[in-house]
Amino acid sequence: MQKITQQEMILSSLQEAKKLEKGLISKIKTSKGAVVDSSIRALLERVEIMSKNHNKDIEKAEKELNIPSVVKKNVSQDSLDILQDILKNLVNLQAFYNETVVNIPNPYVRQLFTQMRDDVMRFISLLQIEIEALESRPSIPNNKVLKRPGMS
Incomplete structure (x- = not known):
């Protein structure tokens, strides 16, 4: 992993x-x-x-x-970082919609935000599955060799 x-x-x-x-x-x-x-x-x-x-x-x-x-820079890690950042944004968006749905008295807007929250939740699940798949792939070895600091 x-x-x-x-x-x-x-x-x-x-x-x-x-x-x-x-x-x-x-x-x-x-x-x-x-x-x-x-x-x-x-x-x-x-x-x-x-x-x-x-x-x-x-x-x-x-x-x-x-x-x-x-x-380290490899394609799977870059993709993983992107997915994790988007996942954070989606979770924040879901929290916003959850909070707003409770406070909006208008049924039309409440239904709209409920649908949007549900859409966001579906993508959260999809991203979590993809992140799990990326994390379980073997990583590509880093071809950059870092020098050890000099010993005094």
Whole structure:
């Protein structure tokens, strides 16, 4: 069974954090124009600055750790990473639809979101099956040889 290394887990987590932070920045930029209250606008600007600083910190960590050069790159692992990222997004989407269905009084919208949630659940199951299949395949040996650090 192919396992994800610590470096791969760290790289994936840093990439996901960067994506979420950029999404937050984008949301704030599109929302600031609709806010009239100056104190709320100032709060949004502070959150935006925080998020931009987080992105800088993430980029700094990626450079310092130099993880991409250490992470093994083979087709099945790349596919596995992609499927796992999409699976996370689908699980978040399913949670959103579950929460929203409970709070929406309109029967049409509730039925629409229920159907969407069910669709998402089907794809979650399909992705989980595919991930399981990829994890159980033998991995391709990494052809890159890493030098051992010098002993003093």
